[in-house]
Amino acid sequence: MSFFGKKIRLQRLLSGNGRLLSVAVDQAMARGIFEELMPIQRKVDEIASGGPDGITIHKGLVESCFAPFAGKTSLVLKCSTFSPWQPNYDAWVTSVLEGVRMGADAVSLGCIVGGDDQPEQIRNLGEFVAEANTFGMPVIAHIYPRGNKIPESEKMDWRHHAYAVRLGAELGVDIVKTHYTGDPQSFSKVIASTTCKVVVAGGDTGNDILSAFQMTKDVLDVGGAGITFGRFVWNNQNPTAVVRALSHIIHKDGSVQEAAQLYEDLTKTKIS
Numbered sequence: 001m002s003f004f005g006k007k008i009r010l011q012r013l014l015s016g017n018g019r020l021l022s023v024a025v026d027q028a029m030a031r032g033i034f035e036e037l038m039p040i041q042r043k044v045d046e047i048a049s050g051g052p053d054g055i056t057i058h059k060g061l062v063e064s065c066f067a068p069f070a071g072k073t074s075l076v077l078k079c080s081t082f083s084p085w086q087p088n089y090d091a092w093v094t095s096v097l098e099g100v101r102m103g104a105d106a107v108s109l110g111c112i113v114g115g116d117d118q119p120e121q122i123r124n125l126g127e128f129v130a131e132a133n134t135f136g137m138p139v140i141a142h143i144y145p146r147g148n149k150i151p152e153s154e155k156m157d158w159r160h161h162a163y164a165v166r167l168g169a170e171l172g173v174d175i176v177k178t179h180y181t182g183d184p185q186s187f188s189k190v191i192a193s194t195t196c197k198v199v200v201a202g203g204d205t206g207n208d209i210l211s212a213f214q215m216t217k218d219v220l221d222v223g224g225a226g227i228t229f230g231r232f233v234w235n236n237q238n239p240t241a242v243v244r245a246l247s248h249i250i251h252k253d254g255s256v257q258e259a260a261q262l263y264e265d266l267t268k269t270k271i272s
């Protein structure tokens with residue numbers, strides 16, 4: 001096992017203060033067409049200009065869109081996807097080796113727990129971690145408790161999220177991304193359930209940017225390691241400003257008010 005390689009890659013990815021600010025642009029294949037994500041090169045340019053730690057992207061877009069930013073932001077190669085017709089099954093679409101060939105600093109895999117096919121999905125994740133370990137490649141797992149055995153009313157229950165992040169730790173994942181459970185008290189219990197770093201997804205189309213800043217701050221305050229947002233960033237008219245404002249909170253310990261002011265200064269848009 002190449003622990004040294006993993007250490008070097010994690011050091012590059014979490015180069016600031018051990019926290020993660022990454023932006024995912026993997027939603028088109030998973031969720032269907034979003035007009036805002038269609039001009040993908042422009043979106044990647046705008047996101048990268050804000051200086052995120054990493055960009056989570058599928059393999060075919062790495063050469064066409066990501067390559068100019070190598071050395072400025074880390075590549076997180078997304079190795080699976082769900083689909084609009086099967087939102088609860090993450091199919092493996094490439095390998096860790098491809099991430100090594102592309103120069104990735106981490107690879108990421110989705111895993112939906114709480115459903116009939118959980119055994120298959122956790123076996124995939126376990127094998128993926130084993131392959132990543134042979135290359136010294138950090139793994140970021142997107143683990144969501146939304147399988148068909150979990151009733152709709154329980155989908156944001158902290159216990160299911162605690163289960164998700166613990167499962168990640170038990171399978172050797174380095175960073176688990178899951179949903180925020182809505183309040184710092186319940187999310188602190190999620191964090192306490194695991195030994196891995198925990199980051200949160202945005203989870204919606206991101207029209208309320210102030211709530212995204214507040215969620216980011218709340219996650220950090222209870223010991224979370226940061227965020228991997230997608231729609232909150234690229235659905236915004238100014239992705240660069242959103243990334244800079246998030247960076248102020250995540251890497252400079254800035255307040256929500258300061259981030260909002262920075263965002264307003266960069267966009268000249270008043271938010272309330």
Ligand SMILES: O=C(CO)COP(=O)(O)O
Pocket residue numbers: 024026027056142177201202203204228229230231232
């Ligand atoms: O990482 C993500 C998708 O892979 C997060 O996406 P959203 O913030 O749009 O939920």
